[in-house]
Amino acid sequence: MRSRRRRFEIGCRIAAFAVLGWLIGSSLMPRAQLESERASSRDIGVRLARWTRLPASVALHADLKTTPDAWISDWLGALRRTGHPVTWSGTPPAVAIATDALSDPAGGLRIDIAAPSGSVVTVRDGASVIDTVRVASLGATVTAAIAVDSIVGEVNGARFTAAVPDPARLRPVLVVGEAAWEGKFVARALEERGWHVDARFAVAPRVDVTQGAAAPLDTSRVSAVIAIDTTIGLLGAAALERFVREGGGLVLVGSAASGPAVASLTAGRVGARTRPAVLPPDTIGLGATGFYPVRALRPTATALDRRGGSIAIAARRVGAGRVVQVGYDDSWRWRMAGGPGSQAAHREWWSRVVGSVAYVPSLPSLPTVARTTTARGVGAPLAHLVERIGPSRTAPPAAAGWHLDQRMLMAVIMILLCLEWGSRRLRGLA
């Protein structure tokens, strides 16, 4: 019969070897469930360094109320590539910003913003705040004459950034028509606004007054053609259509849209010219003396301006190019005989019309995120986050049960073996 002391010694030895066996077994067999680490929008920035030193088996999860800065998304993406299960959850606002150079010789840029309706977005560049806008219908647009560094939008703590685009490379505008006031003043207004204008005015049979090089009609040489009247047919229907389909802009003024050379390009049929019952007694505004209404609008065309129930301006896309049909055929009266500021208004108006159709060579195609990424951030931070670590997911469950430190277990083994050894020595055994 073994003594109680002998049973204690055997018990200590068995327990020590059992713990040792468990340690060996747990090191050889993978754990059924992962350890995980969590962070919030507030502290994720400071946690990333520690997360980087964790074993790849540790799952990382971010609870996000706002979209993180681009560098955080990039860091999380890098952790994911090293083998960490990386997830995030939350409903940060979906925001985006994009910039485009205006087709305007004076430069400038258009800033398009997408954000939740009703939110207030502050738009700034590297120098100052450009504007603050309240978003309606998920979008807002801001224009700026000049911007430095990059464009940053801020809404509810989310920052989104777009690069300042290079100025649009505009080519000459060609004005074609009979020698008359409208063509002369359209050309002059555009020149005053900084456009390079070539012109061809028919004066007599086989006699044209030309300005600028008589370049072939090609998007590599001409941004847009402004047809003042049906003499546009002299350029040839096929050449005009090819020009527009390749991306060139075409402005059809007044009766110009009734010519057979542009029949396939018009936004609609040209109606009979309207004339006011009473002429303006003093100053003249745009359209005050009547216009050519656009009738039978094509399904692909859009009305841009209506006056008295008729369409005064309409536009359509043809291939890669755009066509604007302008019913006003004597805008020069507005410039010459309008009220104060009419000259500048005429200039701006024509520059906008031409800018809306002018061909601008596009940049080489880049992935959307790459194109909107700048040194200071990204244009669509939520999209950037999803691209880096995937869509929002629920947090992984925490590892079940408790977890013992292996050093503690080694100490337990040592204590058990020491107890057994001490007991045996006290009994006089070796």
Added chain:
Amino acid sequence: MTAEFVFATAQYESGDWDSAPLLPANIIDTIARYTEIAVAPTGVVAALSDVRMLRYPLLYLTGHLPVRFSDAERANVRRFVDRGGLLFVDDHNHDVDGTFHKTATEEIARTVGPLARLPNDHPLYSAFFKFDGPPTTSHELNGWGDNLVHDHLLAVMHGNRIGVLYSNKDYSSEWNYHPDTKRFMSVDNTRFAVNLVVYALTA
């Protein structure tokens, strides 16, 4: 309101603005004869004191008497040139010592700026017919006026274009006849008017 080119004679309060009554019809005939420019069959008179003078971007002004614009006339002429109009002023006296010349040039300088010689290779002289400079008129050496052949026109430039064109050549006398008379001429002496109108409509 017509879309055609309308020949407009400037009416001013101080002088005999209508001293060449046959000229408009003659110039209209010339434009129709040589070009396809849509031109109104009759000219109009545009009072410089009335803001509606701005509806005629080419204005012809002549006379023998002193030219002194009223404040309204001066303001309208200034606005006319600023907005791109062309004022053609012809000295019906063809006399650099005459009252018209002295007062008109002074008034133009006060209103829109000083006149300067227009180079004889200016695009005006090749806008339609080719000229080596302003065509000489039969009136320059008729014993009246200064009896000089003026080899240059004067101009106030607005940007790179002519805002005011000033002549001492007395085109008002040279062109002041019934259009039918042209058939008796070996060379039409109104051809320079075509250049003037074409330049105004295209430059």
